[in-house]
Amino acid sequence: MRRYLLPAFALVFVALLSFGVGLHAGIRKTPVFEFVVKTMRTLKPQKTVEAAPKMHLNMSDRALLDSALLPMHQREIKVTNDEGKPLPLLALAPAGGDEAFILGGNGTLFHLATDTCAAPDCLRQVGRLVRPDGTALDDIYDLLSVEIDGKREWFVSYGQMGDKGFTKALVISRFTPPARPGENDILRIEPPFFTTDSFSLRRGHSARSAGGAMVYDPRTDEIVITVGDYSLNGIGNVFSGSVPPPQSPDTDLGKILRVSRTTGESRIISMGHRNPQGLSISKDGELIATEHGPKGGDEINLIEEGKNYGWPYTSMGTLYNGYTFPEQPATPGAVHGGYTPPIVAFMPNPGLSALIHVEGFHPAWDGDLMVTSLRGQSLLRVRRWETGNYVEPIYIGDRIRDIDIIGKQMVLVTDGGKIIMLKPVENLQMASSDTGLINNLTALEGCGACHNVISPNSTNTAPYLLNIVGRQIASASDFTRYSEGLLAKGAQQWDLESLEQFLRSPQDFAPGTAMPDPELSDSEIAELMTLLPLLR
Template identity: 35%
Template sequence: MKSKYLNFFIYVFILFIFSGYGFIASEKKLPPYYLLKSINQKISSLNNNDKIVFKEIAKNQNINYLETTLIPLEFLEFNLGDQNSETSTSSGAIGLFEDSIFILNKHREIIILDSNLSQTKLFKIKDLDDNNKAFFNKYKKDLRIHDLLIKKKNNEKYLLISHEKYHPNVDKHSLDISYIKLEDNFDLSDEDWNILHEGSLIKYPDYAYSSGGGQLADYDSEHFLMANGDYNLDNWVNKTDMIPPSQNLNTSVGKILKINFHKKDYEIITKGHRNPQGLSVSSFGNILQSEHGPNGGDEINIIDIDIFKNYGWPYQSLGVQYIDFNAPVKGTIGSHEEYEMPFFAFVPSIGISEILEIEGFDKRWNGDILVGSLKSRTLYRLRLNDNKVVYVEPIWIGERIRDVKQKNNKIFLWLDNQKLRIYSISEKLLNSLGREANQTELHALLESCLKCHHFGSTNPNHSAPSLSGLFDRKIGKDPEYKYYSQVLKETDLYWSKDLLQRYMINPQSDFLGTSMPAATERYTETELSEIITLLENYSSSSIN
């Protein structure tokens, strides 16, 4: 009888020990936590057909993937122009109208895509009253076309473009808006281009052709908005005794204009702008505007169309001159005092471009602001609360973003390399087992690795080099990662299984001075071996 009770207590004690260790292993992630989790993950994936892995999805041709914090995206890319041109000064723009996409490329061409993303039209902008031929003969380049907008009047459709016009008799320029009627099939009518708005005549430095702004944004059935830059006529770079044009109400330079398409007149609604690069109006009438600062201080402004405001340039700025730490402003440098303060600013500058409010895309993003960038090659998502920015998420694109548009469940990016990218939510990834790390069949064993590392291409937002192709390149040679420790930079070795396992157990043993933490207490030897096998599989055989 005693033996029977003793056996019972031994079984209970053993059960208690294993249960206790199981609980502690689960909480502290002690071995064999990751191995058991990965086995469970594999079993779960076999029981759920909807939870497919990323590697299977990526076999789809022409579809690329981008992971953001809240949602995964997939995108298609279309090449709509040669990025090389010795004569072009333009970069292009996007216009959305009904179910069609209008693309202005740098070759003075307009391409129209239908809702199925099939090209329906391509035509050259010709016979525009801008004196481009005279300008080309003198300067050996084409005049810049900034933006386009499709607008209705009396049930007719019209194509509007903002562009530079050369006045050879005085060797000056103006920022104009011209329009032409579109037929029902979007062919250009046989009518001539008409001038809707002729901007102020100015003489600007040759290098300042890109500082004119020219962004167009539809406002209501009769009106639209245009942002006009100051072409560096600011008393910063170009000294003058005159009032800077952006502060002079007798000129359209450095202003945002509200233009009546029917009456062909305009009013100035703000002044004091440097180099606008973005302008949008939401369905609720919210007006967002972005502009380049000098060295620092790329601005986001919320425009109130009913209250005239002075945004300060060139009398104030959040930035300074490129050549030193000075700025010829009124008051304290970098304070923006006595003038309308930007809603938000990027310091240092990102080379800000188009801006918009997200509407009807996804409830996780709706109401946020998207901002493109040229210098940073990144799309920024700003989360707002009580009219304040809560956080900014950088989304690496890898190309100069010239224009951004959004309609329903699609986001359109026009890139300076003359490619159009169309982003949408990847429902397959959103409903799959996990984030990209798990969706590459790497499961829970790499959970700790992926707190720092990643798969796919490295971008400036990553804190560690990519694990893709680890065995295909020399140690410390991810070409896009710039922060290797010196000892890894200097080695000429490739990873082997044995070397990598020694490195993971004790990184300092072979590479003294590396910042890699040891994995001794996180994994068993079996788990380490399986991790290394997985990494090897995602080298030469990797989809990346």
């Protein structure tokens, strides 16, 4: 018996030792781990892509979208695969006139014509982008078109793992859309013409903190690109050296760069960035970037040559596991630690994404910034003046990844596979009819004084009214000030009959409610009974 126990104990010891070494190597990304990764890549290389997936299109013409200054027609196209799952859409770029290209999360490329978009066939699948070696193009960041002497050049930014060594870099490649597109065309992008400094993945990283937003500056013939810190900042993860990469001039991480379109040579124009998600350049050359903060502290920054925006030495947010931030100010007591402060900051985070300068769209908005959000699922219209600003949220209901003005329409693409086209309403009389949803011009104007009628976010004084018809009474989860009278009716649903009873006499319907008597006429109540079901 003893002669069997010794080999058994030896096997168990070797197994435990192997497991411990593997676990340590996997966590710390040691040379042993790198050797295993390299070996696996050699034995099992990535497959080349043979065909683009077949996508399906579904179009809907929704109710009008309201905002404080401008009502808009809203039209959507949803892109799904054979299983009915939405394809996340990552980026769009103008192709001249009312045309644009849109890039999906798996590299699928679409062509859109906005001004003639009366049916889903205004969007066509035109192939799939793959890496220069034919493998799948994933880890995509942005899409850019540049018009030079009447011809367009196309660029895509993405993450590139190193062939030798456990490293990664952000790169830009050119590609050429097909002259005669077919939905199954495989389009190999060119080898990178620009590559950031590579960084080791030995200590891990966050692919979502890459940046990668691009704009073109025709005055200098340069591409401006944002580069995130990939969480190598000493807060999200450890880093090599004594200076965190966003504060070191010796690395591209946490910087905004200018890249020569012709040579690919680059230079740093600003530093101290965490995850700059969006970038826009105005006709007069003003650069604006959006940036994700930690817990709170999303920023909109005016980007100026040579400026330091402070990360990770300062933030208007806090650590995820606390209520403070480990400040290291350049100037103690100064605003933003003496670093360049944002022009707008947000608490809590809406998850800022892309943005544009609104120019030539409509006089009501021209001159503003239009910022998209992921967590907030809204557009944020920012109006600035010398001493301040205001922000108007416009609820969309999906995580908005990119935005641009294509032809006469503002186009959004979302993580939920939607292409949303917004066109200003010219006939305001039509907008105030029962086919519209413009609270500034209807009986909903009075409701909007207390209630939110645009998005599912309650105010301090009243629950939101979106989807009120068919919703359980006193059920808005973000509102905690319901009266006992309304809570007692919580098992019932709001329908037109109960809503009319409530509006005619709030106290008779729910004694003790804070809702004042609106003193509505019969015609106003009839109008509300028509409009409330449209709040969806």
